[in-house]
Every structure is written in structure tokens, then in C-alpha cells.
Amino acid sequence: MAKNLDKSRLRKFYSPVHITNLSNGLRVVTEESSSPLVCTSLFTKAGSRFENENNNGIAYFVEHLAYQGFTSMSNYALQDAIRNGGSKMSAFTSRDHQVFSAVGLKESIKLNISLLAQIICQIDLSECMIESQKQQLCFEAIENDNNSRLVLFDYLHQTAFQETPLAQTVMGLSRNFCRFDIRDICSYFYHNYRPHRMTLATSGGVSHGAVVEYAENYFNVIKESDTKVINFGPKRYTGSSIVYRNDALPVAHVAIAVEAPGYNSPEYLPLLLASCLNDSWERTQGGGDRHGSFLARAASTSSLCEKFESFYIAYHDVGLWGVYFVGTNDLDDMVYNIQKDWMNTCTSVQKTDVDRASQLLKFKLAKNVEGVVKSSYDIGLQMMYTSSRRNLCQIYQDLSSITVERLRDVAFKYLYDKCPVVAAVGPTETLPDYNGIRSGMYWLRL
Amino acid sequence: MTSVARAGHLAPFFKASCSITNNGLKPVVAIAAPAEKLVVQPLPKTSTVQSLHGALPVQSLKVRHGNFAPTQVRFAHTDIAYPDFSAYRRKESQDPKVKADDSVDRRQAFTYLIAGAGSVASAYAAKSVVTQFVSSMAAAADVLALAKIEIKLGDIPEGKSVTFKWRGKPLFIRHRTANEISTEKAVPVDQLRDPEHDDQRTQDPKWLVVIGVCTHLGCVPVANAGDFGGYYCPCHGSHYDASGRIRKGPAPLNLEVPPHTFVDESLLVVG
Numbered sequence: 001m002a003k004n005l006d007k008s009r010l011r012k013f014y015s016p017v018h019i020t021n022l023s024n025g026l027r028v029v030t031e032e033s034s035s036p037l038v039c040t041s042l043f044t045k046a047g048s049r050f051e052n053e054n055n056n057g058i059a060y061f062v063e064h065l066a067y068q069g070f071t072s073m074s075n076y077a078l079q080d081a082i083r084n085g086g087s088k089m090s091a092f093t094s095r096d097h098q099v100f101s102a103v104g105l106k107e108s109i110k111l112n113i114s115l116l117a118q119i120i121c122q123i124d125l126s127e128c129m130i131e132s133q134k135q136q137l138c139f140e141a142i143e144n145d146n147n148s149r150l151v152l153f154d155y156l157h158q159t160a161f162q163e164t165p166l167a168q169t170v171m172g173l174s175r176n177f178c179r180f181d182i183r184d185i186c187s188y189f190y191h192n193y194r195p196h197r198m199t200l201a202t203s204g205g206v207s208h209g210a211v212v213e214y215a216e217n218y219f220n221v222i223k224e225s226d227t228k229v230i231n232f233g234p235k236r237y238t239g240s241s242i243v244y245r246n247d248a249l250p251v252a253h254v255a256i257a258v259e260a261p262g263y264n265s266p267e268y269l270p271l272l273l274a275s276c277l278n279d280s281w282e283r284t285q286g287g288g289d290r291h292g293s294f295l296a297r298a299a300s301t302s303s304l305c306e307k308f309e310s311f312y313i314a315y316h317d318v319g320l321w322g323v324y325f326v327g328t329n330d331l332d333d334m335v336y337n338i339q340k341d342w343m344n345t346c347t348s349v350q351k352t353d354v355d356r357a358s359q360l361l362k363f364k365l366a367k368n369v370e371g372v373v374k375s376s377y378d379i380g381l382q383m384m385y386t387s388s389r390r391n392l393c394q395i396y397q398d399l400s401s402i403t404v405e406r407l408r409d410v411a412f413k414y415l416y417d418k419c420p421v422v423a424a425v426g427p428t429e430t431l432p433d434y435n436g437i438r439s440g441m442y443w444l445r446l
Numbered sequence: 447m448t449s450v451a452r453a454g455h456l457a458p459f460f461k462a463s464c465s466i467t468n469n470g471l472k473p474v475v476a477i478a479a480p481a482e483k484l485v486v487q488p489l490p491k492t493s494t495v496q497s498l499h500g501a502l503p504v505q506s507l508k509v510r511h512g513n514f515a516p517t518q519v520r521f522a523h524t525d526i527a528y529p530d531f532s533a534y535r536r537k538e539s540q541d542p543k544v545k546a547d548d549s550v551d552r553r554q555a556f557t558y559l560i561a562g563a564g565s566v567a568s569a570y571a572a573k574s575v576v577t578q579f580v581s582s583m584a585a586a587a588d589v590l591a592l593a594k595i596e597i598k599l600g601d602i603p604e605g606k607s608v609t610f611k612w613r614g615k616p617l618f619i620r621h622r623t624a625n626e627i628s629t630e631k632a633v634p635v636d637q638l639r640d641p642e643h644d645d646q647r648t649q650d651p652k653w654l655v656v657i658g659v660c661t662h663l664g665c666v667p668v669a670n671a672g673d674f675g676g677y678y679c680p681c682h683g684s685h686y687d688a689s690g691r692i693r694k695g696p697a698p699l700n701l702e703v704p705p706h707t708f709v710d711e712s713l714l715v716v717g
Contacts, residue, residue: 234542
């Protein structure tokens with residue numbers, strides 16, 4: 001009885017989203033709630049995956065130009081408008097999607113949508129603006145090089161998807177971004193910022209009708225494109241390793257992953273659940289042998305590492321599932337324990353563990369849609385990858401239907417006797433060689 | 447597929463530096479040209495440690511010293527091209543459009559076939575090596591040749607005990623008389639020090655085959671002597687009967703019966 005009540009409450013709270021396709025093909029999705037805030041995010045299927053070696057980095061470059069002024073509005077006027085409206089703008093570029101996001105009071109929704117539209121239609125491409133952003137990117141390149149985690153995940157993609165567009169970094173090559181000019185950018189805009197690649201996701205205290213009206217007003221200048229096919233390019237995975245040994249760094253960053261299905265695969269949720277079995281841990285948590293996760297227990301009782309976290313990077317049609325950890329001189333023991341845990345998941349995972357992981361995943365998923373900003377991001381991501389939105393209640397239902405056997409089978413399919421990718425940066429002397437790690441991906445036992 | 451890129455040799459160029467440079471293949475200044483017409487020189491084919499090293503910026507760029515000028519140049523990590531391993535790839539995984547999953551069966555079938563055949567071959571080789579070493583501990587051929595002797599029984603008259611040499615020890619073959627046979631068979635077993643019935647000690651009651659070593663301290667007994675008409679050890683006075691059993695004296699056990707077979711009526715093989 002109480003359970004049913006909870007579910008009906010959840011359903012009420014997470015109302016279904018409204019979806020409208022504008023005449024030019026742009027999709028407008030709104031989740032109406034009683035919040036005083038509104039977050040509008042413009043999702044575009046753009047990013048390093050859709051680039052080639054001559055324009056790699058251009059999406060990231062455009063992201064930098066986004067809030068620097070428009071042809072109709074100088075930088076100062078733009079900053080004033082944003083400040084006076086009480087809004088906050090942000091932008092983010094990944095390998096296969098780009099988000100321009102504006103959050104503000106519900107009264108400023110019209111302004112925010114108009115600003116997002118102007119990024120696409122009237123961006124300021126004056127030479128001085130472009131040159132100043134090139135300078136900015138050079139500084140960022142230095143900064144990024146000192147971020148070992150970012151370097152590590154770039155390496156992980158480079159080696160896992162070598163010779164495919166997914167190997168390219170979001171930042172791009174410096175020879176490219178030092179050379180971009182107005183023509184490159186215009187050509188890129190023309191090919192990528194097309195209505196069929198875009199989704200406007202809104203969450204907050206605003207009616208769907210109003211959003212559609214504003215979007216129709218401001219976005220109708222973008223013309224429908226002739227071809228609606230989106231070419232994701234090759235996505236071949238190669239089990240391999242890249243190790244950048246640098247003993248001058250204080251700690252080693254290591255990531256081990258396997259090829260996983262993409263976001264819209266039916267196996268996405270079981271694998272997400274499997275990654276919650278390992279969970280994450282860092283030294284500051286302590287906890288000793290009282291952790292639920294085997295790996296956290298091993299790491300904290302034997303001080304194998306400084307921290308570790310499980311990750312599942314899911315793109316449209318392919319992903320990477322694994323564990324990232326930071327350690328000093330017990331890398332081999334840590335790798336052994338990770339693989340032991342993985343093999344355990346493949347062969348003999350217990351119901352108690354799955355229940356624990358399931359609770360944790362529910363918690364994480366709920367946190368993912370908490371508030372208008374995260375909610376609008378979640379809507380946009382789901383719409384972009386799967387063309388539909390499943391709310392929390394539906395995802396919980398899917399989750400509760402995953403049995404122990406299903407989890408074990410999926411883990412077996414993607415983990416057991418598969419070639420992993422290994423990337424490492426730092427003092428990696430104690431990291432086992434690739435063949436050693438590969439042979440940890442199966443158990444010879446009866 | 448295993449492809450390992452060890453970038454350790456690049457480390458000195460990466461650390462403690464202060465400036466990102468472009469990789470020297472294109473000038474830093476922006477050139478206004480349409481994207482389609484851009485011709486970018488490809489990086490040198492970076493497959494080996496040597497050619498990777500050749501792609502570093504150190505050759506063409508000079509290090510400048512000054513109060514405010516950077517003293518090192520380097521690539522951003524995004525600028526270092528991943529080596530091209532296509533020369534090492536199997537044919538099935540050459541095409542980047544083919545998912546790894548689709549070709550995995552063929553690739554693994556090959557690997558497992560080689561591994562399986564290799565392990566069978568090495569198991570066979572290991573077996574012969576082990577056999578060779580273990581058999582070196584077995585008896586030598588000349589020893590084995592002396593391990594058996596054939597005895598013509600026709601040469602031994604009834605009532606006589608003849609001594610042969612077998613495996614370095616004296617061997618007594620005794621052609622027993624009917625009288626002896628009946629006497630030995632009648633001895634009550636429970637009165638013996640080492641209780642064995644005569645039937646247990648002989649295959650053919652006419653022939654007694656024993657090793658002529660006294661079980662006391664290893665002397666050679668004398669035939670047809672002693673209180674029981676069998677063997678007598680002169681060293682400490684052990685008396686054996688015509689079945690080679692200890693009857694009197696210090697010896698604890700009966701004379702040992704070696705393995706023997708009667709090939710036919712007149713031929714005995716011992717060993």
C-alpha cells in the first residue's frame with residue numbers, strides 16, 4: 001500500500017514532458033514544474049566526434065565564442081542584459097554533444113531563449129574576438145596539460161578508439177585552433193548547427209506553450225536542412241594500452257575500461273547498475289572493512305590507492321565502462337582487486353550486492369534530476385540519445401526488473417575474456433604490463 | 447590486439463615547461479583560406495620510438511633564455527598523435543568501420559588455435575624431456591641384462607643343492623627328495639619362528655629356490671648341513687630346514703624366495 005502511494009506521488013511529481021517539433025525540425029521539450037526558476041538548454045549533436053583532423057577543436061572554439069557578443073549586441077550589452085535579467089549562462093562541449101544553457105527567473109525565459117538563438121544565428125565573428133579566444137585557448141591548453149585526470153581520459157579515448165573520430169580530443173589540435181578563421185567557423189556552423197541536430201530542453205515554472213512560442217519566434221531563422229542523416233563515423237574499439245610514465249608526478253592516474261554499449265542500448269541500465277557495485281571511494285572516507293563494495297573494502301584496509309571511481313562514459317552508440325584510480329606504489333594490487341571484483345560480478349554476484357547497488361543507483365539517478373538545471377540537462381541528454389524521455393519513476397521500474405541473473409549475464413557479455421583498454425599517467429612502474437592485465441579478464445577455475 | 451605506447455622517453459620534454467607551441471608544421475598566424483582548400487601537411491608516420499622522437503619540436507625550434515621568455519617548448523598532450531598501429535593489425539580489424547565485436551570470433555579462433563596447438567606440442571615436448579630425465583635414474587642396460595638367469599634343471603641331481611650367482615648374490619636351487627618334501631609339508635606352521643607353509647615357498651614342491659644369504663647377518667649358509675637337513679650358517683649357528691625356513695639359531699627370518707618361473711619341465715628362470 002505504502003509502496004503504491006510512493007509511486008503515485010512520484011508520478012505526480014515527475015510529470016511527463018511535452019514535446020513539440022517546430023516547423024524547421026527543431027525539437028522543443030518542456031517539463032513544467034512549480035519552480036520559480038527556469039533552465040533552458042540547447043543541445044546540439046556537435047563535438048569532437050563530428051570533426052576531422054583539419055577542424056578538430058572547432059566545437060570547443062565556438063563554445064568559447066558563444067557568450068562574447070553577437071552581431072546585434074556588443075559584448076558589454078550582452079553582459080548587461082544577462083546581469084539585469086538575473087540569468088546565468090553556461091556552455092559545455094563533449095565528444096558528441098554541445099550544450100548552451102541559461103538558467104534564470106521564470107520572467108527572463110524570453111530573453112534567455114533569444115540569447116540561445118543568437119548564439120546560433122548572430123554570433124560575433126570579428127577578427128579581434130577570434131584572436132583573443134585563440135590566446136585564451138593557448139592558456140587553457142597549458143592548464144589542461146596539468147590536469148592529469150583530463151589527460152588520462154583523453155589518452156583512454158585515443159587508445160580505445162584509435163584511428164576513429166572518437167579518439168579526437170574535445171580541445172583539438174593547437175595547429176587547428178591557432179588557424180581557425182571566420183570561414184572555417186561559418187562552414188562549421190552551416191554543417192552542424194542544423195535544426196534536426198538540436199533539442200531545446202526546458203525545465204521549470206513555465207508553460208510549454210510559451211516556450212514553443214518563443215522558440216518559434218527566435219529559432220525560425222534557421223532553415224531546415226535537406227539531409228537529415230547524422231553520420232557518427234566509425235567507432236571501432238581496440239583493446240590496447242597507453243602508458244605515459246613520468247616519475248616526476250606525485251601520483252599515478254590509471255584507468256581500465258572495456259567497450260560498453262551506448263546510451264540507448266537496453267543494456268545501458270544493467271551496466272550502470274554494475275558500475276554501482278564497485279562504487280567509488282577515497283582515502284578521506286576511511287571506513288575500513290565496513291564498506292559495502294568489495295573494492296572499497298580492499299582499498300581502504302590495504303591502502304591500495306588514494307581514490308578510485310567507477311565510470312561509464314556512454315555515447316550514442318558506444319561507451320567505455322571501467323574504473324579510474326589514483327595511486328602510488330600498489331598499482332598492481334589495485335588492478336588485481338579490480339579484476340577480481342569484475343570477475344566476481346561476471347560469475348557469482350549475490351542478490352544482497354545487487355540490492356545495495358540498486359539503492360545506490362536510485363539515489364544517484366534521483367540526484368541527477370534534482371533541480372531545474374540538472375533536470376533540463378537530463379531531458380536534453382535523453383531526448384538527444386533516445387528521442388524520448390523516461391522519468392525517474394519509469395527508470396526505477398526498469399531498474400527493479402533487473403534480476404541478478406540479468407546483471408550477471410550482461411556483465412559476462414561485456415567483461416569476461418574481453419580486451420580492456422588501459423591508460424596511465426604518472427609514476428607507473430608498478431602497473432602490470434598489458435598481457436598481465438588481459439589475462440586477469442578471465443578465471444580458469446571449475 | 448596489444449599496442450603499447452611507452453612515452454617515457456618524452457618525459458624530459460614535458461615537465462616544467464611554460465609554453466605551448468604549435469607543432470611547427472604550420473605557421474602560428476592564421477591564414478584566411480576556405481576549409482576545403484586547406485592542405486595540411488600530414489605528420490610524419492609515427493610508428494616507432496625513433497620516428498616519434500623525430501616529430502618532437504626540439505629540432506626546429508630554439509630554446510630562448512631571458513627573464514620573461516619561456517625556456518622550454520612542448521606539445522600540448524592533445525597535439526601528440528597516437529601512433530599508427532595498422533601495420534600490426536590483423537586483416538579483420540583493419541577497417542575502422544567494422545566493430546571489434548564483429549571480427550572477434552575470427553581473431554580469437556586464430557589465437558586460440560595457435561595457443562591450443564602450441565600447448566599440445568609443448569606438452570608433448572615436456573613429456574619427452576621429463577621421461578628422459580626420469581629414465582636416467584632407472585637401472586643401466588648391463589645391469590638389466592644380468593637381472594635374470596636361466597637354469598637347466600636337468601643338470602641338478604635329486605637331493606643336491608646347487609649354488610648360482612644371481613644379481614651378485616648366491617642362489618640355492620635344491621632338488622628335493624620325496625622324503626624331504628613330505629617332511630617339510632608336515633611341519634606345523636604355528637611352531638615356526640617365521641610361520642610360512644612349504645606350499646607358500648615353492649611353486650613346484652620338487653624345487654626349492656632361495657637366496658643364499660643368512661637373514662641374521664648376511665653370511666652364506668652351507669647346504670645339506672645343520673640339525674634339520676637343509677642349510678646351516680657357520681657364522682652364528684642358524685639352522686634352516688629343507689624349505690629354507692629358520693628353525694634354530696639367531697636368524698629372525700626364513701631365507702628369501704626370489705621371484706621365479708618354470709618355463710617348462712627342465713628350465714627355470716629366476717628374476
